[in-house]
Amino acid sequence: MPIRTDMTGKSAVVTGAASGLGRGTALALARAGANVLLVDVNATGLEETADQVRALGRQAQVRVTDLAQADNCAAAIAAAVEAFGGLDALCNVAGLIIFSNSADMATADWDKTLAVNLSAPFHLSKAAIPHLLARDGAIVNVTSSAAFIGEAYAAAYCATKAGLNAMTKAMAMEYMKQPIRINAVAPGGMMTNIAANLKMPEGVDYELIKRFSGMRGLVEVDDVAEMIAYLASDAGKGFHGACVTMDRGITAG
Template structure:
């Protein structure tokens, strides 16, 4: 029997145009969810929504919405749009994220603020706007943390700091909203083949000794795929995760086992 955990349920997925967000939209729609799929990349978002709708089941559907999660106005309008279209909001999946690699001594304030703005502030803004609706539905939030939340990832200071903070935001909201029935969890992927990893550009002047540090973040079982992370996002967003809150689930193919 195919799973229908999201029949008659609605969700927002950010970062929906690519990688883990795209796979999450497809997974939720295949299980019956009405999904507002949010991204800044219009063409790729349209392709993602078309792909999800082609695999829709149990009444599921995806609707595209261009929004920048780091914009207070965009975040508020996107949540309002989801509630207006679907009548309720059962799940928020904050998957949008960016990665910039640079030696920390060369990290400009602009680059720092850009990464924190999307990964951390964007996650906060979407949570803040969605929480009143999730309290009403006793719904769930799933955030995108990273193994960088917990383990040193050289040349990714802004990214790692943002992801450490996303993990802290996740556990804090889990406790704060526990009495109102909102569950808040995160996934912490290691290396997954997506747009982010394809565009990683380590500093060109790394010494041989420094290059060895890259192996710290390599999985002994190879890179993961986006669908294997999306399946855990779906579990946490669904009633199968009913007794899970404040959890940051590592999905790294054994990198940090």
């Protein structure tokens, strides 16, 4: 039976939308019929994404903001509700990874990683839930294969992604009896701007890095984006409290 992702007439917020998986998710939602509020700190990238969404015949609103600040998260949701008259989906895609030896990691880098990867999805969800309940909506969090396996030099990233998985399940249980779906997608490595600009710490042991490099290569951004859009739509009504791993077998064993 074919999967049909239909978001016609609905609206969504997508974070990290200036590039990579965030942009791919915004376009997947737009192709499915959704209007989108695009959130990122990269103004130029957001405008490029917005142009592509509008070329698909959908509305796109741009919100240039730093999600490390809780007040900015609430303001982004409010802007989407004002622009579209309500909210049907929140896609928490924005993420940050800073590789470092744990003993050398700057406190500011640790705090920023937690703020963007874990606190921001919470604050966005907190603001969005009342609006999503009104429309039988959905939250889709992007975690990572790093939520399930230890990755050398990525203690902060692994901690936040594992935490986001747990938060997804906890919220799903909390709202088990109410009309909202809360799920996560956990991709493996993808060719995104984040991946292209990664910097390894001095003296890195690449034998350890290879332990979490997929034997089947990188995951396609568009494949993950389509899964996020599917879970955000009514087609994903069978999912609640789930984490869909898309890592080409990295976490299989």
